[in-house]
Amino acid sequence: MITGNRFCTNCGHPLDGSAKFCASCGSPVTGAQSTSSAPPSPTPPPSPPISPEQNTAFAGASAAPANNERVIGVVPGISRMKGLFKIEAYHMVVTEKRLIFAIVTNQAIKEEAQKSSGKGFGGFLKTAISGNDLTQRYLNMPPEQALHETPENFSVDLSRIRKVKVEQGKESMDDCKENNGKLIIETVGEKLAFILRNHYYNIARETLHKAGLN
Secondary structure, three states: OEEEEEEOOOOOOEEEOOOOEOOOOOOEOOOOEEOOOOOOOOOOOOOOOOOHHHHHHHHOHHHOOOOOOOEEEEEEEEEEEEOOOEEEEEEEEEEOOEEEEEEOOHHHHHHHHHHOHHHHHHHHHHHHHHOHHHHHHHHOOOHHHHHOOOOOOEEEEHHHEEEEEEEOOOOOOOOOOOOOEEEEEEEOOEEEEEEEOHHHHHHHHHHHHHOOOO
């Protein structure tokens, strides 16, 4: 029986449905053509490229860059003159990568004084004068946040520091007068000079030593 839908690829003669060889030319029917063959399946469109953001998402949260900058310590009681009559007070946040100079603002003092409200007037006075509670504030604050807390804050990378000098104020016969020391930081291209309260001299030396600067 001739089905009429299969033809020899060699001579075009119609083939029987079960024939293995063409009855006309004897060619094998392996390559026989069929007029009822199904159309080829459409090629699927290529997948869109994966963006870097998607790669990060697939890799999980651990693939995101982490800020591992460690705070070594905080040195309070440093200041410098701004103009003839104004003094700027700072807390120096010492990390393993840089020194961050956080200016002491009235707002920061008020915020920490509110936290000390349960300590009575003595607690408020301690915060306003010595800044000890502000020290704890910067120990618990991420370095980048401390840097951007106010526009006046600035930082110096440890790699740019050539020399650090910490001087203690000379003793005075007048117990009511405090002779402050100095903190001098020489960097590539500039020299920063600060007044250092004698009360924080040892803290400054120990903290800077831990950072490999003194």
